[in-house]
Amino acid sequence: MFLEVINNQRLASDYYLLVTQSTASAQTRPGQFFHLKIGKKYSYDPLLRRPLSVHKVDRSKGRISFLYRIIGKGTKMLSFYQAGDRIDALGPLGKGFKTDFKNKQILVIGGGMGIAPLYPLVDSLLNSNQVTFLIGGNNQQDLKYFLDFPINSGVIFDAASIDGSIEFKGTVIDLWEKSYSAGFNPDFLFACGPKAMLRRVKLIAEERAIPGQVSLEERMGCGSGVCLSCVCHTNKGNQRVCKEGPVFSLQEVSLE
Ligand SMILES: Cc1cc2nc3c(=O)[nH]c(=O)nc-3n(C[C@H](O)[C@H](O)[C@H](O)COP(=O)(O)OP(=O)(O)OC[C@H]3O[C@@H](n4cnc5c(N)ncnc54)[C@H](O)[C@@H]3O)c2cc1C
Numbered sequence: 001m002f003l004e005v006i007n008n009q010r011l012a013s014d015y016y017l018l019v020t021q022s023t024a025s026a027q028t029r030p031g032q033f034f035h036l037k038i039g040k041k042y043s044y045d046p047l048l049r050r051p052l053s054v055h056k057v058d059r060s061k062g063r064i065s066f067l068y069r070i071i072g073k074g075t076k077m078l079s080f081y082q083a084g085d086r087i088d089a090l091g092p093l094g095k096g097f098k099t100d101f102k103n104k105q106i107l108v109i110g111g112g113m114g115i116a117p118l119y120p121l122v123d124s125l126l127n128s129n130q131v132t133f134l135i136g137g138n139n140q141q142d143l144k145y146f147l148d149f150p151i152n153s154g155v156i157f158d159a160a161s162i163d164g165s166i167e168f169k170g171t172v173i174d175l176w177e178k179s180y181s182a183g184f185n186p187d188f189l190f191a192c193g194p195k196a197m198l199r200r201v202k203l204i205a206e207e208r209a210i211p212g213q214v215s216l217e218e219r220m221g222c223g224s225g226v227c228l229s230c231v232c233h234t235n236k237g238n239q240r241v242c243k244e245g246p247v248f249s250l251q252e253v254s255l256e
């Protein structure tokens with residue numbers, strides 16, 4: 001399938017928002033990703049596809065958006081795509097987040113680019129639950145897009161930055177600890193972000209017996225369960241991030 005580029009806009013330093021038109025918008029669920037073939041038609045440079053999580057789905061317009069940061073060759077090349085270009089894509093891939101909750105207190109925690117896939121999740125939980133959405137990053141500049149993003153007024157939203165350039169100085173975990181001290185104890189949590197952050201989330205969730213799900217990033221080859229390059233360890237044995245994930249039970253997955 002192809003994603004047709006509607007807009008590919010630079011947001012801040014290395015951050016871009018890619019808005020595409022796609023027939024897949026109706027079947028795309030929060031937490032799923034697309035595997036993009038970046039580069040010219042018939043070119044195999046770069047050879048491997050690049051995985052990007054779904055950041056926003058607008059079913060009425062048939063649009064899927066991705067938020068990405070330039071890391072290396074693939075994402076740099078992606079930043080040159082313009083309105084009207086088409087991207088060869090596989091997707092939606094993977095299993096998304098569990099969303100069938102009712103009347104629960106739900107905590108959603110995101111760090112760095114791991115914040116991007118959490119927006120469709122927050123939207124889908126909001127109608128029947130109380131959602132607290134906490135995000136963290138290095139500084140205000142890194143978080144600017146997220147701070148400006150329109151959030152439904154029903155969501156309790158707060159942000160932290162390591163350098164203190166936004167009001168709360170510290171990590172998103174410190175921010176969670178602050179809300180815990182104030183009596184907030186969720187029934188379920190979701191997290192996405194750097195591995196070090198996810199390890200701390202898992203540790204604290206285990207101490208407080210909070211069930212949850214995490215979304216993982218691993219290097220991928222095929223993106224469709226064949227090459228086994230994305231395997232992670234769980235207490236059900238080895239599992240493929242592209243096929244059984246990228247969302248896993250926080251209690252079952254190993255983050256070592
Ligand atoms: C399921 C999933 C969802 C993702 N969603 C997003 C997203 O929404 N926004 C975003 O900015 N990034 C996301 N990433 C990370 C993104 O795929 C990498 O930043 C990107 O592939 C880097 O490619 P590159 O060619 O620019 O970098 P290079 O470093 O040149 O890439 C070399 C190889 O390493 C792989 N690679 C490098 N960094 C990562 C990484 N962090 N995770 C997995 N593979 C990596 C590349 O895919 C490529 O195969 C996601 C990764 C996964 C696995």
Ligand code: FES
Pocket residue numbers: 219220221222223224225226227228229230231240241242243
């Ligand atoms: S990327 Fe090939 S099995 Fe997951």
